[in-house]
Structures are given as C-alpha cells and as structure tokens.
Amino acid sequence: MTWAFYHIFKRELLRLSKQKSARNLFLIIPVVVFFILGSIYYKGAIRDLSIAVYDNDNSTLSRTYIRYLEASPNLKITYYMSSKDDIENVFVKNEVQGIFYIPKDFHKDVLKNVPVQIKIYTNSTNIVFGNLLYKSASQVTQLLSAAVVVKNIAPLGINPNKILGTVMPIDINTKVLGNPEYNYVYYLLPGLATVLIQMILFFTASRAFNNEWKLNTYTNLYAMANGNIWSMILGKYLAYMVFGLSLCGFLLAIVFPVFGIPIYGNIGSLFVLLLLFLTVNIALGFGISLLLKDEIIALDVAIFYNSPAFVFSGFTFPIWAMPWFNSLYAQVIPYTHFLTGFLKIYQLNTPFKFILPEIQKLFIFLAIAVFIIILGLIVNRKHIFLPPKLSTL
Amino acid sequence: MNLKIIWILLKKEATQVYNDHSILLALLAAPLLYFALMGSTYFNKDEEKVSVGIVDLDQSQSSKAFLNKINATQKIKIIQACNNLAEAKHGFNSFDVQALVHIPKGFEKKLKAHESTPIALILNNSKFLSSNDVNKAVNLVAMEYAEKSRETFFESKGINPSLAVKKAQPITAQINAVYNPTNNYGNFLLPALLILILHQTLLIGFSESVALDREKNQVALRFKESEYNFLNYILGKTGFYILLYSAYMLLTFLVAYPIFDLPINGSLFSLIIVSILFFIAAIFYGWFVSSFFKSQARAMEIMAFTSYPVFLITGITWSFKEMPWVLQFISNLIPLKPYFEFLKKQTIMGVDNYLYRTEIIQLLILLLIGYVAALLRFKYLQKRELKSKLTQVI
Known part of the structure; x- marks a missing residue:
C-alpha cells in the first residue's frame, strides 16, 4: 500500500509512452520546433544590412563617407541610386532596408562651415533593421563629423592631449552583461523553448485524469492506488516530471550545444528553478484535469491560458510598458516569474538568493494549484472516490 | 457543383460548431479575447522610463x-x-x-x-x-556634451557663437524612420500579431471540426451528402469558416486597426480581396493537414504548437535572407509568408500595386497547391471509404 504511488508511476510512464498524443508532444514537437526556431536565428546577428546610397555630390568627402559606410560591419551597399529613382519604391524594388542621401555641395558646405545634413531613411516596418540602421548610421556620421572637427581644431592651436577631451568629452564605456554578442539565438531560443516546455507539460497534465474517465481506465487506476487519491497524484506527478526533465535535458544538453548557446549560471540553481517550474505546471494541469471532466474543454482552458504566455512574459516587450490589466495578467502566468529567474541565472549568473522572489511566487502558484486540485476532488468526488466494491476490481 | 447541397452542408457545419463547446470557443471566443488581450498589450506601442x-x-x-x-x-x-x-x-x-x-x-x-x-x-x-x-539615450546625452564642448572651444578661439555652433557639428545625420516614424514596437508587431491570432484560431477550430468528423466516423456520411463531389464537399465544409473569417477580417481592418492606431495606407478594397484569398488558401491547407488527424484533441494540441514556428519562419522578426535555404523554402510554401509581405506593403507602406504583384501571384499559386492537395486527399479518402464499405458488404 505504501508503494502504491510507485505502481501508479510505472503505469503512467507506460500509459504516456503508448499514447500517440503524448509521443507527439514529448518527442516530435520539441525536436521539430526547437530545431526550427534555432535554425531561424542560427546566424545570431544581422550583418551586412542592404542599403542604397544616393551621392548627389560626388566629391572626395562624399566618397569618404561612402567608404565609411562600406567599412561598417552592419551595412552593405547593394544599390547606388540615380536621380530617376523614387525613394519610396527603392525600398521594395531594390530590397534595401535603408537609403543614405548625400546632398549636393556636401563637401563645399563642409569647407564653408555650413552645417550639412545627410538624410537617412530607414525601413522601420521591421524595428530590428530600423534600430541597427539607426545605430550604424549615427556611428558613421558622427565619426566623419568628429574627423572634420579635429581637422578644424588643429590649426587653431590646441594641446594634442586635449583634442579627444574637447571633441568627445564624455567617453561612454559600455559593458554589456547577459548576451554581450547581441546574439539572437542566445536571446530568443531559450525563452521560446522554455515556454513550449511549459505548454507541453501543462497540456498533457490537463488530460491526466479526465482522459482516464474518458477511456474508462479510471477504475483500474483507482484500484492500483488502493483508493488513495494522493498516491494516484504523486505517482502521476513523478511520471510527468520524468518527461518534463527529459525535455529540459534535451534542451540544455543537446539543443543548446548544437546552437552554441552558453549557460553562464550555476546548473544547480537552474535545476532547482526548473524543478519548481515543472512542478507548478504539472500541478496546475492536474487541477484542471480533476476539475473539468471533459478533456477537450480542459485542453481548451490549457491552450487559452498558456498560448499568450510568451507575449505577456515581458521578454520581448516589457511588462511595465503594458496597460495595467495586461501587466496584471502577466503576473498570473507562472512563466513570467520563471523567465525572470531563468534569465537571472542563465544569462547574468546571479547567486541563488536573487531568484528567491521568483521561487516564492512559483510557490504561490503551487499553492493555487493544490487548491484547484482539492476543488476538483470536491466537485468531482462522485467520479473520483469510487465505492469500495469498484476500487477492488 | 450543387448550391443546394453546399448550403445544406454549410448549415450542418454551423450546427456542429454551435454544438461543440471547444470549436465554439476557438472560433468565437478566442479571436475576440486574444484581440483584446494581446492587442492591448502593445497599446502604448513603445516603452518609456x-x-x-x-x-x-x-x-x-x-x-x-x-x-x-x-x-x-x-x-x-x-x-x-x-x-x-x-x-x-x-x-x-x-x-x-x-x-x-x-x-x-x-x-x-x-x-x-x-x-x-x-x-x-x-x-x-x-x-x-x-x-x-x-544605450541610445545615454549616448545621445554624451553627444550633446560633445557639441557643447566643441562650441566652447571654438568660441574661446574668438569665433562668433553662431559660427561656433556650425563648426561644432559640421555633419549631422537626419534619420527618418519611414513607415514607422517612432520606430515603435507596436506598429512593428501588432498588424502581424492580429492576423496570426485569426490564422491560428481558424486552424485550431477548423482542424478540430475535421478531426471530429473522423473521430465520429462521419467522413463517409459527409462524402455521401456531398454526392461525392469535391466542390460540394469542400465548399460546404469550409463555407462557414470563410464567411466567419471574412467577417473577422473586416472587424480587424475596420475596427481593430483604428482602435490600435494602425495605418492602412493602401487600397482597402485590394486588402479585403487578398485577405479573403489568403483565408481560403489557409483553409485548404488546414483541411489537408487536419484530414490526417483522427482525434479532436490531437488536432488541437498539434495546431496550438504551430503558432510560434509558423509566425517566426515568415521572417517577421528576423531577416528572411539570413535563414537557411530549407527554412526559406518551407516558409515560401506557407500562405502566411506572402500575405504578411503583402499586408506590410499594403497597410504600412502603401506602395504602388505593381510592387506587391509577386506576393499575390505567390498566394494564388499556394491557393492552387492547397486546392490540389485537398482534392487528391479527398479522392484518396473517398476511395478508402468506398473500399471499406465494400469489404463490409462482402
């Protein structure tokens, strides 16, 4: 009787491995989706963004500027515009993301101390391109501008040691922590993969009990547990945990190395966080499964609750920028809190104590899950607690 | 093609949707709730502070x-x-x-x-x-200091203040973020996100219905009711969804777009026509894929997991050219890819007609591929049903 949960555990492992649905979710979907997502961003960073240049001056200085553009690792001139080109159409026709317009008399005006503006048009329908272009265009233009200023300053008499301090008095030394390479695979794949693990585990757990009722196998389960509901839950929990941890192992031990994703933090802390995160999702899934007898409706609830988790997690768009209701909704999804803890460990290598707030929040979710499980046990007690006669079948 | 049969099948499909809570939730509640919930997330468009x-x-x-x-x-x-x-x-x-x-x-x-x-x-x-x-904000402030310092230097050398200002910053970059002036996140992501919500809820709801037919062994009955005519069957089965999602599409462009302050700079008429074509193509694809599912739950589970890969493979968040060619090839086979391109050009950019001709041609080819795939699958299933019926009789 004491080891009833162990029999349930074995039974559940067998049941899940035989289920086509579980095989799809635990095997096919992670392998296919993780590798598709990783492959999308496999290059890591965008280089050589295609740009067009319209040199209306054709002078030494304009050519110098163009050389600066060519030297930028982020830009690649793929089209030289002529007066016949319509700026708006060039974006689409020539598939460029930016247009650099060097005005007429550019060189002459610079020599005459008339400020010159280089007009840069960025295709900001995609802000990834827009931001990169903004950064590169500012850098190149400021560099040339500073070079001109230095040339103007020198003849006026200045201590050579003070030139830099005069032209650029504040030197911003930027230190980037957590993905210093600005690598998109490091940035997006871990986040997307963990949200999918949450969904997989939640979906399957939300069918853990109601599926037994549907397939008329519950009596067998009840008998194996000797009518002890907690043995049933514990046995099933351990089986789901084995599958959940296998998914995490697959992600961290295979997918991460394949795409060269580093883990900066402590594996032990990460393991504790993952264990709690998986437990919360299994428990919430169990709660729904016990509460909602119709497994399709349970699945609906699971899909509806989990699908927006990534958008609300604040990963790509910060929670503080969301309207109050949305930021509130973000707080009621366990993934939001897991992600914060996950990023702290995996990217910033913070000590364990810094993820304690997230651990606490996940424990609150666990308490809620236990409450839903108890509620399910009460609501469906007639289906859960079978008469002794049936339980011995 | 028999309009009467199509109408009967269409009504039957509507009844099936009405009677199945799960399909009803996916088709009627989910799009509206997700629109409100996910759309409003980007209401402020950009982050501050x-x-x-x-x-x-x-x-x-x-x-x-x-x-x-x-x-x-x-x-x-x-x-x-x-x-x-x-x-x-x-x-x-x-x-x-x-x-x-x-x-x-x-x-x-x-x-x-x-x-x-x-x-x-x-x-x-x-x-x-x-x-x-x-990073951008701090560097801009540092640049302000640089300009001030240069100005002060020039003034200290006897150059008049107005000339000093000019000399301090001889070349500046005037960066114009075309089509999305504030380079904000909302205008970048929201149009595609709204369409993705429609696409995914349609696929989930529709695939549930197709799988339910197989689960309840109603496929043979539906084929019989359609008099074994593919057009009768497919229009009867999908007509309800085409009508419903055409209505959602109008809701998106006429209500959601103004609410979320999203632009439509091109022709609304072509936008509507091409959007309908897109939904029909998606439905053909959806029917073909769903016809392999024998269980409603399995169809739901699988379809729910297609959201992220289908969205990201279109290159909406990344450079399409930087993806491996295999993924580019797969992406080009999904109707969402040319449609997103068309949507961007038609709504945000408002470019001339001839500049989105390629996307429309691609969408039409995909529509044809979807139609042929569905037709061949229909013929195969029909043959199998007839065979099994024959075996039963024998």
Missing part, C-alpha cells in the same frame, strides 16, 4: 547635471542611487534596474580640464529592447 541605477562617485555639480540630463530623457528613469558598484550590483542582479551608469571620481575635474572622461554604462542585455533604448 526604463529603470536605471547610478553610482556617482564624483558627487559634483557636473556629474549631477549629466545624470539629470539622462533622467530627463523619455526612455530613462533613474530609480536607484548607490554608493558603490557592489551595492549597485544588487539592484542589477535583482532586475530592479536594467542598466547602471557609473561616474568615476574626478569626472568634473577632467571635464573642466578638457580631458576625455570615461563613464561606465553597464547594460543588462537579457532583453534587447530596454538595453538598446538605454
């Missing part, structure tokens, strides 16, 4: 003035002032601040002596958007 911590070891007037300037920018809000880096690291590790500005001792002295004054900017780059915004 990213929390930043400071370590001002100089504690001078100049350092305070510099920090005030940073704090005055739209993107930054200084929320934590620390006495040393160790203390500041605590806020950084707790994610209370997204970046740290560290001003070393001697900042003012060096600034006044016209020496280059290093300032450390430590960024938490685990989330790109905030990190980029802080």
Whole structure:
C-alpha cells in the first residue's frame, strides 16, 4: 500500500509512452520546433544590412563617407541610386532596408562651415533593421563629423592631449552583461523553448485524469492506488516530471550545444528553478484535469491560458510598458516569474538568493494549484472516490 | 457543383460548431479575447522610463547635471542611487534596474580640464529592447556634451557663437524612420500579431471540426451528402469558416486597426480581396493537414504548437535572407509568408500595386497547391471509404 504511488508511476510512464498524443508532444514537437526556431536565428546577428546610397555630390568627402559606410560591419551597399529613382519604391524594388542621401555641395558646405545634413531613411516596418540602421548610421556620421572637427581644431592651436577631451568629452564605456554578442539565438531560443516546455507539460497534465474517465481506465487506476487519491497524484506527478526533465535535458544538453548557446549560471540553481517550474505546471494541469471532466474543454482552458504566455512574459516587450490589466495578467502566468529567474541565472549568473522572489511566487502558484486540485476532488468526488466494491476490481 | 447541397452542408457545419463547446470557443471566443488581450498589450506601442541605477562617485555639480540630463530623457528613469558598484550590483542582479551608469571620481575635474572622461554604462542585455533604448539615450546625452564642448572651444578661439555652433557639428545625420516614424514596437508587431491570432484560431477550430468528423466516423456520411463531389464537399465544409473569417477580417481592418492606431495606407478594397484569398488558401491547407488527424484533441494540441514556428519562419522578426535555404523554402510554401509581405506593403507602406504583384501571384499559386492537395486527399479518402464499405458488404 505504501508503494502504491510507485505502481501508479510505472503505469503512467507506460500509459504516456503508448499514447500517440503524448509521443507527439514529448518527442516530435520539441525536436521539430526547437530545431526550427534555432535554425531561424542560427546566424545570431544581422550583418551586412542592404542599403542604397544616393551621392548627389560626388566629391572626395562624399566618397569618404561612402567608404565609411562600406567599412561598417552592419551595412552593405547593394544599390547606388540615380536621380530617376523614387525613394519610396527603392525600398521594395531594390530590397534595401535603408537609403543614405548625400546632398549636393556636401563637401563645399563642409569647407564653408555650413552645417550639412545627410538624410537617412530607414525601413522601420521591421524595428530590428530600423534600430541597427539607426545605430550604424549615427556611428558613421558622427565619426566623419568628429574627423572634420579635429581637422578644424588643429590649426587653431590646441594641446594634442586635449583634442579627444574637447571633441568627445564624455567617453561612454559600455559593458554589456547577459548576451554581450547581441546574439539572437542566445536571446530568443531559450525563452521560446522554455515556454513550449511549459505548454507541453501543462497540456498533457490537463488530460491526466479526465482522459482516464474518458477511456474508462479510471477504475483500474483507482484500484492500483488502493483508493488513495494522493498516491494516484504523486505517482502521476513523478511520471510527468520524468518527461518534463527529459525535455529540459534535451534542451540544455543537446539543443543548446548544437546552437552554441552558453549557460553562464550555476546548473544547480537552474535545476532547482526548473524543478519548481515543472512542478507548478504539472500541478496546475492536474487541477484542471480533476476539475473539468471533459478533456477537450480542459485542453481548451490549457491552450487559452498558456498560448499568450510568451507575449505577456515581458521578454520581448516589457511588462511595465503594458496597460495595467495586461501587466496584471502577466503576473498570473507562472512563466513570467520563471523567465525572470531563468534569465537571472542563465544569462547574468546571479547567486541563488536573487531568484528567491521568483521561487516564492512559483510557490504561490503551487499553492493555487493544490487548491484547484482539492476543488476538483470536491466537485468531482462522485467520479473520483469510487465505492469500495469498484476500487477492488 | 450543387448550391443546394453546399448550403445544406454549410448549415450542418454551423450546427456542429454551435454544438461543440471547444470549436465554439476557438472560433468565437478566442479571436475576440486574444484581440483584446494581446492587442492591448502593445497599446502604448513603445516603452518609456526604463529603470536605471547610478553610482556617482564624483558627487559634483557636473556629474549631477549629466545624470539629470539622462533622467530627463523619455526612455530613462533613474530609480536607484548607490554608493558603490557592489551595492549597485544588487539592484542589477535583482532586475530592479536594467542598466547602471557609473561616474568615476574626478569626472568634473577632467571635464573642466578638457580631458576625455570615461563613464561606465553597464547594460543588462537579457532583453534587447530596454538595453538598446538605454544605450541610445545615454549616448545621445554624451553627444550633446560633445557639441557643447566643441562650441566652447571654438568660441574661446574668438569665433562668433553662431559660427561656433556650425563648426561644432559640421555633419549631422537626419534619420527618418519611414513607415514607422517612432520606430515603435507596436506598429512593428501588432498588424502581424492580429492576423496570426485569426490564422491560428481558424486552424485550431477548423482542424478540430475535421478531426471530429473522423473521430465520429462521419467522413463517409459527409462524402455521401456531398454526392461525392469535391466542390460540394469542400465548399460546404469550409463555407462557414470563410464567411466567419471574412467577417473577422473586416472587424480587424475596420475596427481593430483604428482602435490600435494602425495605418492602412493602401487600397482597402485590394486588402479585403487578398485577405479573403489568403483565408481560403489557409483553409485548404488546414483541411489537408487536419484530414490526417483522427482525434479532436490531437488536432488541437498539434495546431496550438504551430503558432510560434509558423509566425517566426515568415521572417517577421528576423531577416528572411539570413535563414537557411530549407527554412526559406518551407516558409515560401506557407500562405502566411506572402500575405504578411503583402499586408506590410499594403497597410504600412502603401506602395504602388505593381510592387506587391509577386506576393499575390505567390498566394494564388499556394491557393492552387492547397486546392490540389485537398482534392487528391479527398479522392484518396473517398476511395478508402468506398473500399471499406465494400469489404463490409462482402
């Protein structure tokens, strides 16, 4: 009787491995989706963004500027515009993301101390391109501008040691922590993969009990547990945990190395966080499964609750920028809190104590899950607690 | 093709949707709720006031003035002032601040002596958007100081102030973010996100219905009711969805777009026509894929997991050219890819007709592929049903 949960555990492992649905979710979907997502961003960073240049001056200085553009690792001139080109159409026709317009008399005006503006048009329908272009265009233009200023300053008499301090008095030394390479695979794949693990585990757990009722196998389960509901839950929990941890192992031990994703933090802390995160999702899934007898409706609830988790997690768009209701909704999804803890460990290598707030929040979710499980046990007690006669079948 | 049969099948499909809570939820509740919930997430379009911590070891007037300037920018809000880096690291590790500005001792002295004054900017780059915004804002403030310093130098050499201003910044970049003037996140993502919501709820609801037919062994009955005519069957089965999602599409462009302040710079008429074509293509594809599912639950599970890969493979968040050719090839076979391109050109960019001709041709080819795939699958299933019926009779 004491080891009833162990029999349930074995039974559940067998049941899940035989289920086509579980095989799809635990095997096919992670392998296919993780590798598709990783492959999308496999290059890591965008280089050589295609740009067009319209040199209306054709002078030494304009050519110098163009050389600066060519030297930028982020830009690649793929089209030289002529007066016949319509700026708006060039974006689409020539598939460029930016247009650099060097005005007429550019060189002459610079020599005459008339400020010159280089007009840069960025295709900001995609802000990834827009931001990169903004950064590169500012850098190149400021560099040339500073070079001109230095040339103007020198003849006026200045201590050579003070030139830099005069032209650029504040030197911003930027230190980037957590993905210093600005690598998109490091940035997006871990986040997307963990949200999918949450969904997989939640979906399957939300069918853990109601599926037994549907397939008329519950009596067998009840008998194996000797009518002890907690043995049933514990046995099933351990089986789901084995599958959940296998998914995490697959992600961290295979997918991460394949795409060269580093883990900066402590594996032990990460393991504790993952264990709690998986437990919360299994428990919430169990709660729904016990509460909602119709497994399709349970699945609906699971899909509806989990699908927006990534958008609300604040990963790509910060929670503080969301309207109050949305930021509130973000707080009621366990993934939001897991992600914060996950990023702290995996990217910033913070000590364990810094993820304690997230651990606490996940424990609150666990308490809620236990409450839903108890509620399910009460609501469906007639289906859960079978008469002794049936339980011995 | 028999319109009467199609109408009967269409009504039957509507009844099936009405009677199945799950399909009803996917088709009627989910699109509207997701529109409200996910659409409003980006209502503010962009982030402001990213929390930043400071370590001002100089504690001078100049350092305070510099920090005030940073704090005055739209993107930054200084929320934590620390006495040393160790203390500041605590806020950084707790994610209370997204970046740290560290001003070393001697900042003012060096600034006044016209020496280059290093300032450390430590960024938490685990989330790109905030990190980029802080970096940009701090560098812009540093540039302001550079201009001021150059002006002062020129003035000190007897150059009149107005000329000094010109000499301080001889070349500037006027960067115009075309089509999305504030380069904001909402205008970038929302149009595609709204369409993705429609696409995914349609696929989930529709695939549930197709799988349900197989689960309840009703496929043979439906074939019989359609008099074994593919057009009768497919139009009867999908007509309800085409009508419903055409209505959703109108709701998106006529109601959701104005609410979320999204532009439609091209022709609304072509937008509607091409959108209907897109939904029909998606439905053909959906029917073909769903016809392999024998269980409603399995169809739902699988379809729910297609959202992220289908969305991201279209290159909406990344450079399409930078993807492996296999993924580019697969992406080009999905109707969402040319449709997103068309949508961008038609709504945000408002370009001339001939510049989105390629996308329309691609969409029509995909529509044809979807139709042929569905037709062949129909013929196969029909043959199988007849065979099994024959076996039963024998």
